[in-house]
Amino acid sequence: xxxxxxxxxxxxxxxxxxxxxxxxxxxxxxxxxxxxxxxxxxxxxxxxxxxxxxxxxxxxxxxxxxxxxxxxxxxxxxxxxxxxxxxxxxxxxxxxxxxxxxxxxxxxxxxxxxxxxxxxxxxxxxxxxxxxxxxxxxxxxxxxxxxxxxxxxxxxxxxxxxxxxxxxxxxxxxxxxxxxxxxxxxxxxxxxxxxxxxxxxxxxxxxxxxxxxxxxxxxxxxxxxxxxxxxxxxxxxxxxxxxxxxxxxxxxxxxxxxxxxxxxxxxxxxxxxxxxx
Amino acid sequence: xxxxxxxxxxxxxxxxxxxxxxxxxxxxxxxxxxxxxxxxxxxxxxxxxxxxxxxxxxxxxxxxxxxxxxxxxxxxxxxxxxxxxxxxxxxxxxxxxxxxxxxxxxxxxxxxxxxxxxxxxxxxxxxxxxxxxxxxxxxxxxxxxxxxxxxxxxxxxxxxxxxxxxxxxxxxxxxxxxxxxxxxxxxxxxxxxxxxxxxxxxxxxxxxxxxxxxxxxxxxxxxxxxxxxxxxxxxxxxxxxxxxxxxxxxxxxxxxxxxxxxxxxxxxxxx
Numbered sequence: 001x002x003x004x005x006x007x008x009x010x011x012x013x014x015x016x017x018x019x020x021x022x023x024x025x026x027x028x029x030x031x032x033x034x035x036x037x038x039x040x041x042x043x044x045x046x047x048x049x050x051x052x053x054x055x056x057x058x059x060x061x062x063x064x065x066x067x068x069x070x071x072x073x074x075x076x077x078x079x080x081x082x083x084x085x086x087x088x089x090x091x092x093x094x095x096x097x098x099x100x101x102x103x104x105x106x107x108x109x110x111x112x113x114x115x116x117x118x119x120x121x122x123x124x125x126x127x128x129x130x131x132x133x134x135x136x137x138x139x140x141x142x143x144x145x146x147x148x149x150x151x152x153x154x155x156x157x158x159x160x161x162x163x164x165x166x167x168x169x170x171x172x173x174x175x176x177x178x179x180x181x182x183x184x185x186x187x188x189x190x191x192x193x194x195x196x197x198x199x200x201x202x203x204x205x206x207x208x209x210x211x212x213x214x215x216x217x218x219x220x221x222x223x224x225x226x227x228x229x230x231x232x233x234x235x236x237x238x239x240x241x242x243x244x245x246x247x248x249x250x251x252x253x254x255x256x257x258x259x260x261x262x263x264x265x266x267x268x269x270x271x272x273x274x275x276x277x
Numbered sequence: 278x279x280x281x282x283x284x285x286x287x288x289x290x291x292x293x294x295x296x297x298x299x300x301x302x303x304x305x306x307x308x309x310x311x312x313x314x315x316x317x318x319x320x321x322x323x324x325x326x327x328x329x330x331x332x333x334x335x336x337x338x339x340x341x342x343x344x345x346x347x348x349x350x351x352x353x354x355x356x357x358x359x360x361x362x363x364x365x366x367x368x369x370x371x372x373x374x375x376x377x378x379x380x381x382x383x384x385x386x387x388x389x390x391x392x393x394x395x396x397x398x399x400x401x402x403x404x405x406x407x408x409x410x411x412x413x414x415x416x417x418x419x420x421x422x423x424x425x426x427x428x429x430x431x432x433x434x435x436x437x438x439x440x441x442x443x444x445x446x447x448x449x450x451x452x453x454x455x456x457x458x459x460x461x462x463x464x465x466x467x468x469x470x471x472x473x474x475x476x477x478x479x480x481x482x483x484x485x486x487x488x489x490x491x492x493x494x495x496x497x498x499x500x501x502x503x504x505x506x507x508x509x510x511x512x513x514x515x516x517x518x519x520x521x522x523x524x525x526x527x528x529x530x531x532x533x534x535x536x537x538x539x540x541x542x543x544x545x546x547x548x
Contacts, residue, residue, distance in 0.1 A: 029347050041366075042342035042390050050390060056340055060391075065337045069391045130303050138307060142314045144336045149314050149365055154341060158356055158366055162343055165358025 010250025017093050025161050039150070040094070042071060045081050050074035055196040062136045063166050078201060085248065087201020091187060092226075092249035096160065097153045100171055101187045103224070114183065123182050125229070125245070128195030135192050147192055163190035184226045194245075199264035202244035207266045208253060212238045215260035221252035238267045286305075321497055323369045324475065326354055327377065327414035328386040328399040330497065341366030345385040345394060351378050354385060372477020372492050379411045379442045379476050412443055417475030418498040419448070419468045419490050426489040428465045431455045437466050437490045440482030447472040448479060466490065470499060503513035 005012065021036070028037035034047050041050040052074030082090055092098055110186060130182065131147075138146035154176055155167035178185045187194055210233055211249055217235040224227045230243035231252065253261045318336060326345050329335050345368050346354040353375045357363035370377060386394045386409075401410045418438075423429045441448040446469065453463040466479075468490075477492045508514040 011393075031342070032347075037347055038342040038344050038390075042344070044341045044344070044390075052340065052390070060337065060340065063337045065334070067338070067340070067391045071340065074390070126299075130299055131306070134303050134307050134310065138311050138314065142311055142318070143333065144314060144318060144364075145340075146310065146314060148341060149317055150310075154358055154366055158341065158343065160360065162346060162356045163358055166360030167358060170359060 002049065004198050006228070014093050014098075014249060018096065021094055022096055022157075022160055025157075029161050038105075039154075039161055041154065042074060049077070049080055054200075055193050056145055056148055058196075059135060059139040059147060062139035063145055064140075082197060082200050083204055085206045086204040087197035087199070087244055088194060088247040089201070089206070089245060090197050092247040095153060095187075095193075096157050097174075097187065097191070100156065100175055101178050101184065104175045106255050107256065108179050108183065113180070115181075119184050123185065123189045125189050125227075127189050128192055128198070131190060132192035132195040140173045151193070152186075153191075153193060155156050162212050188226055198244040200244070202242075203247075203268075204244075205266055206248060207264060208242040208246060208248065208250070209240045209262055209264040209266075210234055210238055211262075212236060214258050216258050218257070220255045220257070221261055224251040224255050226251070234261075240264070284363050288364060306448050309416070317364050323357075323363050323367075324372065324417050324477070324492060324494060326370070326385050326394055327379075327383060327416055328389075328394040328396060329416070330393060330395050332400070332494075335393050336364055336367070338391045340391050340393075343368070344388040344390065348384040348388045350380065350384065351375055355430050370477070372480040373488055374481075375472075376477035376481040377414075377416060378472065378478070379414070381411055383409050383411050383414075412472075412474060414474045414476070415495055417473075417477070417492040417494050418470050419473050419475065419477075419492050420477050420498055421466055421468060421490045423465075425485055425487075426462065426466070426483065427433070431457065431461060431463055433464055434484060435464055435466070436484050437479035440478040442476060442478060443472060443474070447474065453458060490493045490530065 021126075024033070024036035025039055025043070027033040028035070035045070037044050037047070038051075040053055041056050042050070044050055050070040050073055052071045054075040057067055057071060057075040079271040125270070135147035152167075152170050155170055159165065159167040174186045178187075182189060210231075212233070212235055215235045219234075221234055222231050225231055226249065227243070227245045227247060230241050233239060248263075250263065253263060284514060299504050307491055320330070323332075323338075325332070325335060326349075330338065341356065343356050343366075346356055353370045354368045355370065357365055357367050357369060359365065361369075363369055383399055386396055396409070398415075399409060399411060399413050400407045401413060402408070421437075426434075428434045438444060438448050448466050448468055449463045451467050453465060455461040455463050475492045475495070479490045480488045480492050482492050504517075505518055
């Protein structure tokens with residue numbers, strides 16, 4: 001039990017963060033407990049500090065509106081925050097969709113689907129950037145924030161706070177897609193919000209770091225990583241995991257038995273040079 | 278002719294092919310996606326919260342945060358869920374279920390972070406100070422179906438009239454003689470479209486199985502007179518003449534020949 005907690009310490013912390021954020025939003029709507037009101041699109045902390053989804057604001061900008069100062073400020077706060085803690089920290093620590101796709105992945109592992117499926121469907125991980133570009137172009141041409149019109153993240157998130165409706169069907173589709181069609185299909189390949197935060201987090205301060213001198217090359221980290229291509233340097237060289245696509249979920253850190261992976265602050269000057277900083 | 282089998286596949290060719298492939302997929306995806314958006318946007322039968330800007334701009338501005346929904350003390354407002362067949366995540370209300378109770382402090386409007394709900398649209402200036410005024414809201418317009426309204430049968434009802442928060446202004450009762458009985462009066466509800474806020478309290482109160490008075494969005498319920506008709510007996514309407522440009526002349530191919538030219542074209546015939 002103790003070792004299980006140790007090897008899932010970041011996963012547990014992430015669940016706590018994800019569920020508390022959801023819980024606070026729900027409490028604001030249901031009981032008027034206004035510590036965090038609104039939802040992930042735009043919210044208020046204690047009724048004063050604005051927060052807003054920078055990707056939604058970008059789409060609205062493309063759709064031809066200049067939003068108010070509050071929303072701009074809110075989007076800026078969020079943008080700066082994720083520029084520091086790693087853009088896709090949103091994906092693994094905040095986004096409620098992560099619960100769905102992680103559940104799909106857990107089920108996938110449980111039924112050994114990765115080994116059972118012979119012909120794998122290949123999907124480029126760059127699809128998300130094309131979807132990102134497309135959502136900006138369509139916002140421009142259709143005059144409405146394009147991704148927000150069908151975002152399953154919004155469906156799930158609003159659904160939990162304000163009522164689900166038929167949103168469950170869309171979420172089931174994504175669950176089944178991730179489970180049977182493409183591993184990490186939605187979060188790791190398609191989601192344009194993930195693509196957006198990948199770009200935001202390219203130069204982020206908080207990163208997973210690797211020390212290849214103590215690495216035993218067991219490759220457990222690559223087994224659990226939802227974006228395993230970011231772990232290219234493992235067992236080869238030391239330094240930070242620099243790809244913006246790393247979600248800072250900490251799965252690799254918690255499974256590493258030799259402490260070769262750890263959270264740290266990025267050294268901007270010698271990122272890829274030298275054995276150790 | 279170059280031999281295709283031996284031709285080198287260069288990095289440039291690979292790159293261009295990849296880009297073309299991606300553009301192809303994007304075009305297909307974009308077509309389906311924009312088709313979906315066009316369908317989702319075309320839902321004119323929706324009632325928005327007070328102070329909402331015109332629907333086209335509303336869809337642009339609304340960030341779907343639900344602050345207005347949370348602010349509403351009567352749980353009037355809902356965010357459109359998948360399956361509601363309304364633009365996803367935008368606020369609306371269904372007056373037959375829960376109407377807008379027209380709070381004088383209008384809690385739903387000032388919380389809007391993007392200006393999709395415009396405070397100016399529901400305020401007036403009193404002694405140099407801006408003050409919220411819910412009666413300026415135009416969420417929709419109540420329309421009476423006279424065939425299913427029992428007041429038009431001669432039965433005394435006035436449920437909508439009494440439910441109206443601006444009684445005798447937005448809905449008034451008109452007395453008419455009931456020729457059928459010869460000794461009773463019809464008390465029929467008449468909606469004044471310049472005063473009605475579209476709150477839907479009348480629709481909620483209506484006693485018929487399906488409401489005989491129901492709120493429709495303004496763009497559906499209202500007509501438009503156009504610039505040609507001016508009330509000569511109304512001094513304020515007369516003023517529109519001052520801003521009106523000169524007479525509108527329609528020009529077609531036929532306009533080149535004036536009526537006079539046309540009549541006198543064959544002048545020589547009669548000489």
